[in-house]
Amino acid sequence: MTFQPAGAATIAAKTPASETARRNQPLQSFDLLVGPLSFSQAARRGLAFYLLSDGIAVWLATTGLVAQAFVLLGLSRLLAIAFGWLAVGRRSARRGLGAVRRPWLEALLYLFTLAVVAAANGTGSFAASLSGFPASQALRVSAATAIDAAVGYLTVQGDGFFRVVTRGLLSLLKGLEALLTLTPWPVLFAVIGFAAWKRGGPMLLAVVWAALGYLGLFGYWAEALQTSALVLASLCVCLVIGIPVGILLAKSPVSRAIASPVLDLMQTMPSFVYLLPAVAFFSIGKPPALIATVIFALPPLVRLTCLGIEQVPLHVREAMQAHGATPLQTLLKAELPLALPSIRTGINQTIMMCLSMVVVAALIGGGGLGYNVLFALQNVQYGEGILAGLGIVFCAVLFDRLAGSGRKGGA
Amino acid sequence: MNAVPKMLFETSPAAGLSKPVVSCRDVWKVFGHRPTVERILDDLRAGRIDGERARKDHGCVVAVNGASFDVYPSEVFCIMGLSGSGKSTLIRHVNRLIEATSGDILIDERSINALDARALRDLRARRIGMVFQNVALLPHRTVEENTRLPLELRGETEAATDAAVQRALAIVGLSGWEDRFPRELSGGMQQRVGLARALAADADILLMDEPFSALDPLIRKQLQDEFRRLVKTLGKTALFITHDLDEAIRIGDRIAIMRDGRIVQTGTPAEIVLAPVNDYVAQFVEGISPVHFVDAQRIMVPPARYAIDTATGLPVAGRDTRLDRLIELQTESGGPIAIVEGATVVGAIGAREILLAMRGRGERQKETCA
Numbered sequence: 001m002t003f004q005p006a007g008a009a010t011i012a013a014k015t016p017a018s019e020t021a022r023r024n025q026p027l028q029s030f031d032l033l034v035g036p037l038s039f040s041q042a043a044r045r046g047l048a049f050y051l052l053s054d055g056i057a058v059w060l061a062t063t064g065l066v067a068q069a070f071v072l073l074g075l076s077r078l079l080a081i082a083f084g085w086l087a088v089g090r091r092s093a094r095r096g097l098g099a100v101r102r103p104w105l106e107a108l109l110y111l112f113t114l115a116v117v118a119a120a121n122g123t124g125s126f127a128a129s130l131s132g133f134p135a136s137q138a139l140r141v142s143a144a145t146a147i148d149a150a151v152g153y154l155t156v157q158g159d160g161f162f163r164v165v166t167r168g169l170l171s172l173l174k175g176l177e178a179l180l181t182l183t184p185w186p187v188l189f190a191v192i193g194f195a196a197w198k199r200g201g202p203m204l205l206a207v208v209w210a211a212l213g214y215l216g217l218f219g220y221w222a223e224a225l226q227t228s229a230l231v232l233a234s235l236c237v238c239l240v241i242g243i244p245v246g247i248l249l250a251k252s253p254v255s256r257a258i259a260s261p262v263l264d265l266m267q268t269m270p271s272f273v274y275l276l277p278a279v280a281f282f283s284i285g286k287p288p289a290l291i292a293t294v295i296f297a298l299p300p301l302v303r304l305t306c307l308g309i310e311q312v313p314l315h316v317r318e319a320m321q322a323h324g325a326t327p328l329q330t331l332l333k334a335e336l337p338l339a340l341p342s343i344r345t346g347i348n349q350t351i352m353m354c355l356s357m358v359v360v361a362a363l364i365g366g367g368g369l370g371y372n373v374l375f376a377l378q379n380v381q382y383g384e385g386i387l388a389g390l391g392i393v394f395c396a397v398l399f400d401r402l403a404g405s406g407r408k409g410g411a
Numbered sequence: 412m413n414a415v416p417k418m419l420f421e422t423s424p425a426a427g428l429s430k431p432v433v434s435c436r437d438v439w440k441v442f443g444h445r446p447t448v449e450r451i452l453d454d455l456r457a458g459r460i461d462g463e464r465a466r467k468d469h470g471c472v473v474a475v476n477g478a479s480f481d482v483y484p485s486e487v488f489c490i491m492g493l494s495g496s497g498k499s500t501l502i503r504h505v506n507r508l509i510e511a512t513s514g515d516i517l518i519d520e521r522s523i524n525a526l527d528a529r530a531l532r533d534l535r536a537r538r539i540g541m542v543f544q545n546v547a548l549l550p551h552r553t554v555e556e557n558t559r560l561p562l563e564l565r566g567e568t569e570a571a572t573d574a575a576v577q578r579a580l581a582i583v584g585l586s587g588w589e590d591r592f593p594r595e596l597s598g599g600m601q602q603r604v605g606l607a608r609a610l611a612a613d614a615d616i617l618l619m620d621e622p623f624s625a626l627d628p629l630i631r632k633q634l635q636d637e638f639r640r641l642v643k644t645l646g647k648t649a650l651f652i653t654h655d656l657d658e659a660i661r662i663g664d665r666i667a668i669m670r671d672g673r674i675v676q677t678g679t680p681a682e683i684v685l686a687p688v689n690d691y692v693a694q695f696v697e698g699i700s701p702v703h704f705v706d707a708q709r710i711m712v713p714p715a716r717y718a719i720d721t722a723t724g725l726p727v728a729g730r731d732t733r734l735d736r737l738i739e740l741q742t743e744s745g746g747p748i749a750i751v752e753g754a755t756v757v758g759a760i761g762a763r764e765i766l767l768a769m770r771g772r773g774e775r776q777k778e779t780c781a
Contacts, residue, residue, distance in 0.1 A: 210614040319547035322506055323612065324536025333560075337551045 011371040015361050068136065070246065155280050162281045169287040172236065185216065195402055204401055212393035220369060220391040227368030227395055230286065230361065231354040234293040238350050245341065246305025256306070263299040271296050271360050277366055289366030293357040300349035308342025309335050351399045358392060369395065413638055426769045431481035432616060433488075433505055434646045438514035440672075443471030448512060451523060460774065462671055474500040476672035477514075482648055487639065487640045489651045489663030490674075491695075497672035498652045502618050505650060507531055507723055512535055518616070538564040540609025544621040546601045554580070554604050555589035561612035579611035582641060599630040606638070608631040610645075617642065617649040635661050656695050660684070668692055680704070701727045705734040711750045711758030719759050722749040732756070734768055 010121030053076030061070035144395040155162075179186070189212055196208040215224045249256045271292055278288035312335045336343075369391045376385035441448045446468050454460040455473060462473040474497045481490040492498045503509040504516050507523060515522050518538065526534060540561070560580055562572040583603040585605045592600055598614065602622055609617055619638075623631045639662050642649050653659050660680040667677040668691075676688045681704040686701050687693040691731035708730040717773045719725065725750045737760055740748050751756040 265612040313545075313547075315543055315545050315547040316549065318508055319541070320541060320560075321508055322535055322539070322563075322618075323564055323608070324534075325564045326530040326532065329564055333564075334549055337549070340551075 008337025010360060012322050017337035021232050030171035049083050067135070151277050151280055152354065158281070166282045166287045169233070169237070169282075170285075173229055173233045173286050173290065176232050177226060180225040180229055181222065183223065188212075192398070192402065200401065208398060208401065211397050213389055214394050218387060218391065220372065220388065223367070223369045223372055223388075224391060224395055227355075227370065227392070228399075230293065230358065230366060230368055231351060231395075231399065234290055234297060234354045234357075235347070235351060236296050237294045238301050238354075239347070241294070242346070242350070246302045246343075246346075247309060247336075249302065250308040250309035250335075259286050259302070263302060267299045271357065272363075275360065275364055283364045286367065292364070293354050293361055293366075296357050297350045297353035300353065301343075301346040304342045304346030304349065306340065308346075311342065311394050312338045348400065351403060352396060354400065355392060355396045375398065416701045427684055429484055431517070432484050432519060433650065434515075434517040434520070435478050435480050435501070436515040436517065437502065438475055438501065438504055438516065439473075439512045440475035440497070440504065441465070441471050441473050442511060443469065447471055449535075452513060461490065475504070475511075475673050478669075478672070478674050480521040480667055480674060480677055482650060482700050484648055485643070485646050486661055487642055487649045487651055488665045489653055489659035489666045490669055491653050491656055491659040493654055496669040498654075498669050499620055500672075501669070502652050502665055503726065505616075505618055506535050506541060515569045533565070536561055536612060538613050538614050539616045539618060540614035541618040542602070542605045542609050542620065542622045544606045544624055546593070546598075548601060548604055548608075550593055550747040553592055554585060554596070554607075557604055558591065558607045558611050560608060564610075575611045575613065576607075579607040582610055583607045597630075598626050599634060601625065602634065614646055615645050616655075619649060619651040621652050621654065623658065631658075632661075634684030656699065660699065668695065684711075701740070702735040703733060705738060706730065706766050707748075707750045707758070707760060708735055710764045711760050712764060714749065714756045714759045717759040717761055719749055719756055720757050722751050722754075725749045726762075727751045734765070738765055 006353040027258065043067055053072060057069040057072045057076070058068075060072060061076060076405060185271045189209065192208055192212065193205055245259070249259055275292050277290070278292050282288040282291060316334050317330060320334050323331070358368055358370035359373050360366075362368065362369070369388055372388035373385055373392070376382075376388055422605075439452065439455070439646045441452065442466075447472055449466060451460055451469050451471060456477070457467060460469075462476065465471045465473050476497070480488070480490075486496060486615045490501060491499045500509060504511050505518075507516070507526075511524070514711055515524060517523070518534065523531070523534060539655040543765075549560070552560070555576060558576045559572050562575055564768075567575075573598060577586070580589065583606050585603055585607060586599065588596070588600070593604065596604065605622065623634050626634065635658060641647075651659075651662055656666075660683075664679060665679055666683050669675065669682065670691055676683060676692050678686075683692065684696045686700050686703065687696055707728055711730075714720070725747065726744045728737060728740060728751070731749060732740075732750075737748060741760070741762055747759050749756045750760060
């Protein structure tokens with residue numbers, strides 16, 4: 001067991017500046033040792049986790065990746081400690097549930113751990129493995145290659161499907177664009193002005209006309225309409241996908257557990273990353289721009305629809321049921337109407353996120369105001385860039401005030 | 412307190428004569444991990460495990476513990492218990508908002524356990540109306556639209572719906588409020604809408620889940636009386652949940668007292684007040700005045716005690732005269748009252764008997780202690 005202090009010393013020596021690390025070090029090595037014991041709190045589910053991690057570690061060790069196997073073991077112990085901790089806290093709240101302890105299994109695993117660790121120590125790679133994380137270039141490259149292959153395969157195999165989607169999206173976009181561009185500008189002024197008047201009175205009318213006037217006077221009219229068409233088309237797709245999915249998530253905890261990380265991924269993954277696959281699937285132009293926009297803008301709508309439906313009080317559902325409502329009737333007559341404010345907020349969020357994507361979308365041929373910004377940046381024209389950027393802001397103002405969540409005064 | 416309506420002393424109008432409308436037969440509801448529940452159910456039934464053990468050792472909550480009762484046509488059946496006694500869970504079994512772990516619920520002597528989703532919806536939409544403690548109106552609908560909900564759900568024609576809605580709103584005294592939204596109404600009026608909604612469907616069974624608990628005392632009393640009158644004139648059968656014994660006595664033809672998921676006593680208000688089966692029930696009825704429940708039969712002494720031979724010159728009363736009337740008679744004449752059956756004097760009641768009856772609770776407690 002001499003390796004333990006040695007490992008600790010290595011880390012301490014490597015990071016002398018980090019006072020916290022040194023203070024925590026003895027505790028961590030101790031936990032690493034008693035990991036299996038702390039883990040005895042984690043009950044059955046934890047046991048499965050433990051067996052899995054150790055199994056993978058053994059497999060790694062047999063394929064020669066001893067250092068990685070050791071790191072995995074260490075990590076799994078730390079995780080187990082954390083989970084064991086959680087389990088203790090939770091169980092004290094409801095004692096007697098799932099308290100299955102298997103001391104002999106713990107002991108066995110502990111011995112096993114020590115054996116594997118000792119083996120790793122024998123190779124001498126242990127100390128080295130702690131000073132820098134044992135990265136595997138090959139692993140990353142092979143994963144990336146696999147993804148490339150998958151994208152390539154899908155591009156070929158799904159060609160027909162992607163073609164149909166592309167055509168559908170394109171016709172939606174073209175239709176909206178035609179509707180907007182073929183309408184004479186005075187008519188648009190009048191219609192939007194009227195909507196603003198109904199919604200917020202003369203004050204809003206003034207704001208809306210000022211924004212429209214800016215777009216017109218500075219020559220962004222056509223681009224603004226293109227951008228609006230892209231935003232509206234994305235919104236349509238988002239609504240068609242987002243609301244049903246939101247309802248599904250509210251109804252089924254399983255699908256929520258699955259979808260939640262996917263939604264997180266969609267929101268946090270930098271949009272440039274999926275811009276390229278989108279191009280691979282849907283070729284260059286507006287459809288991939290639209291798809292990238294939808295991926296980015298969909299999560300808030302899904303989440304807020306789900307939230308709105310979840311927030312419908314139980315007694316309202318009960319009352320609907322008690323009077324003989326079918327699940328569909330409950331949804332349409334009680335849940336959706338009560339979730340409407342939340343869904344409206346979701347729509348507003350989605351519109352704003354669509355607008356924030358227009359510059360990125362311009363990179364792959366989304367056109368519109370985003371292209372103006374992009375062009376100005378590429379040619380180092382600060383003035384042009386800022387003016388076009390302002391154009392996007394005014395578009396956002398128009399959308400927000402007219403299609404917003406309705407929190408603003410007025411009717 | 413205790414301004415008890417007159418019908419209280421009668422036994423339930425149809426009890427024993429006709430067939431029950433709603434019956435619960437040994438209904439159990441155990442919440443928890445399903446396999447565990449199934450494993451311990453037999454032990455629970457046999458009494459080898461009690462609710463406390465089930466919770467501590469198995470993580471299951473016994474909400475309803477072998478409840479059985481019958482509700483007869485046109486009867487108001489109150490289920491009374493403190494919060495957590497399982498009464499709200501129990502009432503939700505009657506329209507299967509909650510499925511029983513074991514046991515039968517019968518409507519018109521037919522089990523509803525086996526009904527498929529469509530038949531169950533039909534039963535809920537046509538036979539059983541429900542009113543909730545928190546009213547549960549749809550905030551985005553007007554009074555009129557809320558009231559029409561059950562008819563709309565079962566696909567009734569517009570004309571039939573309109574007529575039923577108008578009738579229901581008139582019954583609860585809300586004509587003229589059709590276009591208001593629930594948030595514009597007071598709590599009492601909202602509950603009237605809840606009641607109108609249940610009545611509009613013209614269901615013959617009403618499930619009332621603590622409908623008046625959240626209202627202030629005066630409104631509550633008013634609605635209690637109105638409800639009782641309304642149910643009786645419309646001939647509805649009602650299950651009424653309450654945590655308030657006064658309310659149960661005021662409204663119910665019969666009362667079931669629940670504790671920890673078990674029904675500890677079922678009976679008319681008089682039976683509950685005068686003959687509580689255990690200390691728990693006795694504690695509840697402690698504050699209830701006996702004047703409306705005690706009758707002459709119960710407290711009279713042999714006429715010889717007051718040296719009475721004939722009723723001549725004395726105030727007379729029948730065996731079933733209630734204590735409040737006896738007090739009136741006694742205070743008017745100042746002397747003993749002759750209790751007569753036909754022409755013969757069967758008993759006598761003096762001031763002493765009346766005073767002892769008023770103190771009756773003390774005696775009963777002594778009995779239970781002994």
